[in-house]
Structures are given as structure tokens and as C-alpha cells.
Amino acid sequence: MTRGETVTVLTRSPAGRDAHGNEIWTWAERDVAGCIVWPSGSSEQTEARDTVTDRINVSFPYGTDLSAVSRMRVRGELYEVDGTPEQWSSPFTGWRAGVLARGVKVTG
Numbered sequence: 094m095t096r097g098e099t100v101t102v103l104t105r106s107p108a109g110r111d112a113h114g115n116e117i118w119t120w121a122e123r124d125v126a127g128c129i130v131w132p133s134g135s136s137e138q139t140e141a142r143d144t145v146t147d148r149i150n151v152s153f154p155y156g157t158d159l160s161a162v163s164r165m166r167v168r169g170e171l172y173e174v175d176g177t178p179e180q181w182s183s184p185f186t187g188w189r190a191g192v193l194a195r196g197v198k199v200t201g
Contacts, residue, residue, distance in 0.1 A: 100165055101125075105163070130150070130167055153191055154191055155180065157192045159174060160174070161177045161178070173198070178193065179193045
């Protein structure tokens with residue numbers, strides 16, 4: 094029995110260039126089971142327009158491949174990976190805690 098939640102990781106790869114020479118990206122999705130998800134806070138800006146920024150943390154199983162340009166779909170919501178995901182393991186015991194990714198979603 095797998096514990097935790099299933100999170101969808103979206104990884105981008107180049108798919109060519111547009112008429113102006115800019116790269117075009119395609120996104121591949123894969124589900125990762127056994128993740129731990131917890132909120133990290135939310136903030137709101139009400140000047141000029143209402144903007145809400147939600148933050149989330151996801152602990153993936155050790156060895157999960159994702160990067161700072163990946164995206165995560167958590168509980169139906171799409172988050173950008175914020176910063177470089179961190180692989181955690183103990184140098185003393187060899188215990189592999191997992192890969193911590195922080196996500197951010199801005200609306201408004």
C-alpha cells in the first residue's frame with residue numbers, strides 16, 4: 094500500500110522555434126505516488142488589482158526527477174516549482190528522506 098498523495102509533475106522540453114526565433118516548449122506529464130503535501134502560506138496584494146500568491150511544499154520520493162522549471166499539479170491546482178528542488182539524505186546513516194520542492198501559484 095502506497096501512502097501519501099499522487100502529484101503530477103510536468104517537465105518541459107524544447108519543441109522547436111516560432112517565427113521570431115523564440116523557443117517553443119512542450120510539456121510531458123507523469124504521476125508520482127507517495128508524496129507528502131503541506132501548505133506554506135498565502136499572501137494577498139490589493140493595490141491596483143487583487144493578487145493572491147499561494148505557496149505549497151511537496152516532499153517527493155528520493156530520486157524523483159524535477160527541476161526549477163518543472164510544474165506540479167497538486168489537488169487539481171497547478172504550481173510553478175520555485176527554486177531548485179533539494180534531495181535530502183543522511184551522510185551518517187544513508188537514510189534518504191526525499192526531494193523537497195516548493196511551489197508557487199499566483200492568481201489575479
